[in-house]
Amino acid sequence: MFDAMHTPDNVLLVGGSSDIGVEIAKSLARRGTTRFVLAGRDLEAMQRSANAISSVATGEGVSVSVIFYDVVAEKSYQALLEVASTELETIDYAIFATGALGDQDEDENSPASTLEILEINFSKLAPAILNVANHMSKQGFGQIVVLSSVAGIRVRRSNFIYGSAKAGLDGFAMALGESLIDKGVKVTVVRPGFVKTKMTSHLKAAPLSTTPEEVAKATLAATDHQNASVYVPSAIGLVIGVYRHLPRALARKIPF
Amino acid sequence: MKTQRQLLNGWGRTQKVTSEVVDLKQITDTENIFSEANGAGVIARGMGRAYGDAAQIAGGRVVIQEDRIDDSQLSGNHLTVHGGVSLNSILNSYVPKGYFVPVTPGTRYVSVGGAIAADIHGKNHHLDGTFTNHVSQFELITPTGTHQIDKDLDEDIFWATAGGMGLTGIIVKATFEMIPIESAYIKMETRRCTNLDELMAVMLGSDDKFRYSVAWIDLMAKGGDIGRSVLTRGDHAILDELHGKRAEQPLKYVANTKLEAPKWIPTGTLNTVSIKAFNELWYRKAPKLRQDQIATLASFFHPLDGVGSWNRIYGNSGFLQYQFVVPNGQEETLRKIVERLSAAGVASFLAVLKRFGAENKGLLSFPRPGWTLALDIPIGQENLSSLLNELDDEVLGVGGRIYLAKDSRASGPTIHKMYPEIDKFAMIKSKLDPNGLIKSDLSRRLGLI
Ligand SMILES: Cc1cc2nc3c(=O)[nH]c(=O)nc-3n(C[C@H](O)[C@H](O)[C@H](O)COP(=O)(O)OP(=O)(O)OC[C@H]3O[C@@H](n4cnc5c(N)ncnc54)[C@H](O)[C@@H]3O)c2cc1C
Numbered sequence: 001m002f003d004a005m006h007t008p009d010n011v012l013l014v015g016g017s018s019d020i021g022v023e024i025a026k027s028l029a030r031r032g033t034t035r036f037v038l039a040g041r042d043l044e045a046m047q048r049s050a051n052a053i054s055s056v057a058t059g060e061g062v063s064v065s066v067i068f069y070d071v072v073a074e075k076s077y078q079a080l081l082e083v084a085s086t087e088l089e090t091i092d093y094a095i096f097a098t099g100a101l102g103d104q105d106e107d108e109n110s111p112a113s114t115l116e117i118l119e120i121n122f123s124k125l126a127p128a129i130l131n132v133a134n135h136m137s138k139q140g141f142g143q144i145v146v147l148s149s150v151a152g153i154r155v156r157r158s159n160f161i162y163g164s165a166k167a168g169l170d171g172f173a174m175a176l177g178e179s180l181i182d183k184g185v186k187v188t189v190v191r192p193g194f195v196k197t198k199m200t201s202h203l204k205a206a207p208l209s210t211t212p213e214e215v216a217k218a219t220l221a222a223t224d225h226q227n228a229s230v231y232v233p234s235a236i237g238l239v240i241g242v243y244r245h246l247p248r249a250l251a252r253k254i255p256f
Numbered sequence: 257m258k259t260q261r262q263l264l265n266g267w268g269r270t271q272k273v274t275s276e277v278v279d280l281k282q283i284t285d286t287e288n289i290f291s292e293a294n295g296a297g298v299i300a301r302g303m304g305r306a307y308g309d310a311a312q313i314a315g316g317r318v319v320i321q322e323d324r325i326d327d328s329q330l331s332g333n334h335l336t337v338h339g340g341v342s343l344n345s346i347l348n349s350y351v352p353k354g355y356f357v358p359v360t361p362g363t364r365y366v367s368v369g370g371a372i373a374a375d376i377h378g379k380n381h382h383l384d385g386t387f388t389n390h391v392s393q394f395e396l397i398t399p400t401g402t403h404q405i406d407k408d409l410d411e412d413i414f415w416a417t418a419g420g421m422g423l424t425g426i427i428v429k430a431t432f433e434m435i436p437i438e439s440a441y442i443k444m445e446t447r448r449c450t451n452l453d454e455l456m457a458v459m460l461g462s463d464d465k466f467r468y469s470v471a472w473i474d475l476m477a478k479g480g481d482i483g484r485s486v487l488t489r490g491d492h493a494i495l496d497e498l499h500g501k502r503a504e505q506p507l508k509y510v511a512n513t514k515l516e517a518p519k520w521i522p523t524g525t526l527n528t529v530s531i532k533a534f535n536e537l538w539y540r541k542a543p544k545l546r547q548d549q550i551a552t553l554a555s556f557f558h559p560l561d562g563v564g565s566w567n568r569i570y571g572n573s574g575f576l577q578y579q580f581v582v583p584n585g586q587e588e589t590l591r592k593i594v595e596r597l598s599a600a601g602v603a604s605f606l607a608v609l610k611r612f613g614a615e616n617k618g619l620l621s622f623p624r625p626g627w628t629l630a631l632d633i634p635i636g637q638e639n640l641s642s643l644l645n646e647l648d649d650e651v652l653g654v655g656g657r658i659y660l661a662k663d664s665r666a667s668g669p670t671i672h673k674m675y676p677e678i679d680k681f682a683m684i685k686s687k688l689d690p691n692g693l694i695k696s697d698l699s700r701r702l703g704l705i
């Protein structure tokens with residue numbers, strides 16, 4: 001259940017080893033959430049996440065469990081919901097933080113890699129989100145957070161495979177949110193710019209880069225106010241707003 | 257049976273959920289109310305004036321009743337009505353006949369079922385006790401059948417249901433004693449107090465001379481102004497006290513909703529500055545002392561009902577009400593809490609302070625002898641949650657408690673400690689509802705049963 005401050009009792013973090021996802025979970029734990037399920041591939045890394053979450057929790061009797069989930073595995077969307085809904089009496093707040101950047105230059109020459117990036121970031125993740133959304137709709141309430149990206153708002157030459165997958169995910173999640181308006185289920189789409197995490201550790205930080213902590217803070221503020229989407233940092237929303245409307249020929253010249 | 261999934265929330269507009277809403281009149285076989293709900297839970301709902309999640313069950317079934325006064329029956333001073341009938345309808349019908357409800361909350365838009373389930377109190381608690389003190393019997397639909405509950409014959413079920421937040425069953429009919437009145441007016445006294453000590457001294461000294469008494473405190477005042485307040489007290493006016501038009505039609509009852517709050521207001525319209533300014537104005541406007549003023553029932557008891565849907569002014573994130581009681585003799589704790597709220601700069605319109613008289617046998621009833629303070633707080637202030645948790649501990653530490661009808665955020669363990677008779681309550685409930693089919697989001701959140 002939620003309390004009046006929109007603090008959930010039970011949280012499902014999909015992408016249990018995601019730097020951003022764990023930071024959001026920690027923020028909820030600081031507020032008093034006590035029950036977490038982390039879903040992902042790397043059980044050891046998720047155990048570390050579990051410890052990090054428990055160590056900052058303020059509520060009594062914190063419990064974090066870890067379950068295996070691979071986005072691209074056959075029908076994993078079904079297994080995810082089955083296990084999560086047995087672990088949690090109600091799924092109050094679900095964070096979808098899985099994602100893979102891929103390597104644009106290599107992926108462009110490999111249809112198989114292209115397919116994999118599209119699957120991880122969109123086509124095989126969307127059914128999992130939908131499944132959880134339908135479950136919440138039946139339970140009569142819930143909050144979903146989907147990690148999108150500015151890369152999906154204006155898909156750029158430099159990473160159009162990842163970017164187009166995020167574009168698909170973003171559109172899917174936004175419209176799903178609209179479809180759930182009178183169902184008591186909220187969807188909040190989070191669109192960070194460059195965040196310093198293990199996903200980007202091999203890259204040079206882009207302008208307006210931010211941190212998992214900032215993304216977590218903005219995410220909670222957005223879910224508190226029941227906003228459908230949020231840019232982090234908020235300034236990047238303005239930048240992208242302008243950029244989107246530049247003629248292609250001009251936009252191509254901008255170096256990011 | 258026609259059912260409908262509907263988005264519901266309490267008066268604070270915080271926890272929004274969907275439930276299947278069923279009108280009792282569409283149910284021909286009352287046994288099916290519970291069995292057909294697929295175990296997701298069933299709870300009664302009145303007019304949705306509880307602040308939090310008491311009158312909803314996400315994914316389950318919510319049973320509502322019509323506000324239908326046409327077949328009410330008055331026998332002597334005893335009125336029998338359906339559970340869904342509002343105090344508003346009762347006042348409209350019976351004030352002109354010379355009767356007032358035994359207890360009214362700060363709004364007349366509550367149902368009789370909700371009044372019993374929350375065991376509500378009014379400005380007369382120090383003398384008259386709660387609403388259920390005046391109830392003699394009710395009819396309760398439960399999974400084990402429909403029961404006629406008499407206060408003297410079925411003490412256990414009666415006092416589990418009084419204050420039981422709908423968790424023992426659905427109240428479909430009730431009989432209670434009305435107050436005979438000579439007029440639709442209150443003879444009122446208004447008194448401005450400059451601080452908390454002065455206010456409490458006046459209340460202790462002379463509250464018992466008035467049937468109705470309540471004080472409004474400006475919790476945003478700082479320093480020497482902490483606890484500045486306006487105390488209003490009164491009694492039903494008798495014929496001799498009325499003049500002019502009022503004397504000609506002493507029982508003419510007027511109660512209108514004049515304004516409607518806008519449907520959509522951006523979050524943040526209300527802020528510390530605007531609330532402070534309002535409180536300041538309101539305090540300055542009050543007279544130092546005015547006696548023998550004649551006020552209408554509506555303006556004395558239900559000033560907030562003059563604006564429809566005023567709960568929308570708090571915007572999208574909604575608001576909560578914090579109401580607690582501390583026992584007599586614990587005035588220091590009351591003062592400490594007032595000072596903490598004031599220091600924390602919690603943006604709050606006037607808080608209500610009132611003295612409670614004797615408690616009744618309601619197992620989950622809120623009032624106990626002492627001081628009760630209630631204040632509305634917009635959601636959004638940083639650290640509100642931890643502040644209120646700390647206040648809960650203060651209250652619990654001196655044997656006080658918080659009011660379930662207003663709660664939307666407390667922790668289960670705290671509530672269990674505040675209501676030590678909860679185990680007895682659970683036992684009686686389990687006899688009426690052996691499979692645990694009656695539950696609400698409140699009961700789930702707090703682990704009440
Ligand atoms: C502006 C305002 C001022 C208020 N002032 C006061 C006050 O001065 N004193 C006070 O005590 N309270 C006060 N309240 C709280 C209010 O009186 C209670 O919450 C009351 O229960 C609301 O009645 P309702 O019909 O709206 O019930 P709801 O809010 O719909 O339901 C409240 C509870 O009653 C149960 N319930 C409702 N109907 C039935 C039924 N037929 N059978 C069984 N259970 C039922 C529900 O399950 C739920 O647990 C105030 C509320 C507001 C909004």
Ligand SMILES: NC(=O)c1ccc[n+]([C@@H]2O[C@H](COP(=O)([O-])OP(=O)(O)OC[C@H]3O[C@@H](n4cnc5c(N)ncnc54)[C@H](OP(=O)(O)O)[C@@H]3O)[C@@H](O)[C@H]2O)c1
Binds near residue numbers: 071195
């Ligand atoms: N960092 C940024 O600059 C940035 C910017 C905008 C948006 N985002 C988005 O934010 C989200 C979180 O990213 P992050 O920065 O926190 O990076 P991260 O730490 O690398 O997290 C990504 C997570 O996705 C998981 N994952 C990848 N493929 C998976 C699969 N097939 N099955 C299950 N889990 C899989 C990873 O798990 P493993 O440990 O098993 O690999 C990892 O936990 C992602 O959606 C990302 O696209 C990030």
